[in-house]
Amino acid sequence: MTAPAPTPAPTPAPVPLPAPMTAVSPLLTRLAAERATGALLRDRGTLFLEDGRIVHAESPATPGLDVLLTTGGGLAPERWREALDRAGARRQVARFLVDSGGLAGGELEICHLAAIFDAAFFALSPGSGPSRFRRGATHWIGSVRSVPAAAVERETRRRRELLDAVWPYPLLDTAPVVPRPAAPGQTVTPRQRLLLHHADGVRTPADLAWVLGRPAFHTLLDVRRLAAAGLVDTPHAAAPAPAAEPLPDWMTQAQSPDVALLRRLRDALEASL
Amino acid sequence: MANVETALKEATTSIEGAIGAALVDYGSGMALGTIGGGKDLDLAVAAAGNTDVVRAKVRTMEMLGLQDDIEDILITLGGQYHLIRLLKGRGATGFFLYLALDRGRANLAMARHQLKKIENELEI
Numbered sequence: 166m167t168a169p170a171p172t173p174a175p176t177p178a179p180v181p182l183p184a185p186m187t188a189v190s191p192l193l194t195r196l197a198a199e200r201a202t203g204a205l206l207r208d209r210g211t212l213f214l215e216d217g218r219i220v221h222a223e224s225p226a227t228p229g230l231d232v233l234l235t236t237g238g239g240l241a242p243e244r245w246r247e248a249l250d251r252a253g254a255r256r257q258v259a260r261f262l263v264d265s266g267g268l269a270g271g272e273l274e275i276c277h278l279a280a281i282f283d284a285a286f287f288a289l290s291p292g293s294g295p296s297r298f299r300r301g302a303t304h305w306i307g308s309v310r311s312v313p314a315a316a317v318e319r320e321t322r323r324r325r326e327l328l329d330a331v332w333p334y335p336l337l338d339t340a341p342v343v344p345r346p347a348a349p350g351q352t353v354t355p356r357q358r359l360l361l362h363h364a365d366g367v368r369t370p371a372d373l374a375w376v377l378g379r380p381a382f383h384t385l386l387d388v389r390r391l392a393a394a395g396l397v398d399t400p401h402a403a404a405p406a407p408a409a410e411p412l413p414d415w416m417t418q419a420q421s422p423d424v425a426l427l428r429r430l431r432d433a434l435e436a437s438l
Numbered sequence: 439m440a441n442v443e444t445a446l447k448e449a450t451t452s453i454e455g456a457i458g459a460a461l462v463d464y465g466s467g468m469a470l471g472t473i474g475g476g477k478d479l480d481l482a483v484a485a486a487g488n489t490d491v492v493r494a495k496v497r498t499m500e501m502l503g504l505q506d507d508i509e510d511i512l513i514t515l516g517g518q519y520h521l522i523r524l525l526k527g528r529g530a531t532g533f534f535l536y537l538a539l540d541r542g543r544a545n546l547a548m549a550r551h552q553l554k555k556i557e558n559e560l561e562i
Contacts, residue, residue, distance in 0.1 A: 270441055271441060271445070274442055275442065275463075275470055278442075279470070282466070282468060310442075320468055323468075324468075327467065327486075352497065352500040352501050354496045354497055354500055355496075355500070356496075356532070379465065380465065382466055383465035383466055386465070387465075
């Protein structure tokens, strides 16, 4: 064995930044730094900013604040419609709901925060497409509470990691939820029982979120937990078609028959007849 | 009307020995609001971890067939008390208040009583 020639100290390979350090959305980080006001639009949702802080968010993938407050909470749908009619144009729907006595301030604030973080999770998801910013745009809900953009990014990242820590099968998030029978002695919590009750094998987690009036992320998390416990089917991606392994030439390439041998064989057979 | 921030502020100022408090969304494990804590007690981490505590207890009650609700959960450490109070509002089916107390300075009975009062003021 020969000694290796002395080499200069290797230059360290560029270390990739640990995942938590990468920005969920570089544009959002920039807008927060310049204290921008407006709407950040992406395919899967919109974030509304005021002075660089997030004041509202909505996503087609999640039940809105109205669903959380009416289906999920105690607000009568008429009260919500009344607030829209009377205060929507003034962009003070939230304040109207509380001032008119339809809703307690604490409940509004909590549901609004839940709606922001829920919509932001989907709006900032990796497949959400390019971002555009409409400067100056505001939302008719009005001002409730604002959260720093960094807090929303941090929570979005935590939620992604939590889903995969519970049961790393992202297909569950979009596939119909198919319940499985519980094992003998296996129990579910009242929350889970309600979800399973509405899981008819057709509804996806997002559909269930609407039916239950719960945030969509909460439903994704519940479904992953149920799947991990074996109470919901885990869909598996169709197995990839086995890659055609090329056979060696000596197997595939036809060899010319040994004509001389065949002739002798035929002659011998004829002679013995 | 008390909002989340004022309710939490009241928890830490009016309750003797309070180190930190958080209002936690049980469905996601996220703290909707925090106060105090500091570098010795990361309330965001505490929020997520204590969600598992609550879920474990809910599941255990289900296994025992207990038809009842959890009012609060007390965890006693060597130097601290951790109090978890589940909120029972009409829309609040998934939130809890989390309070960390210095065991040397806190009056546990008083703290539980005051936390209950803060829940009522939170109006959810």
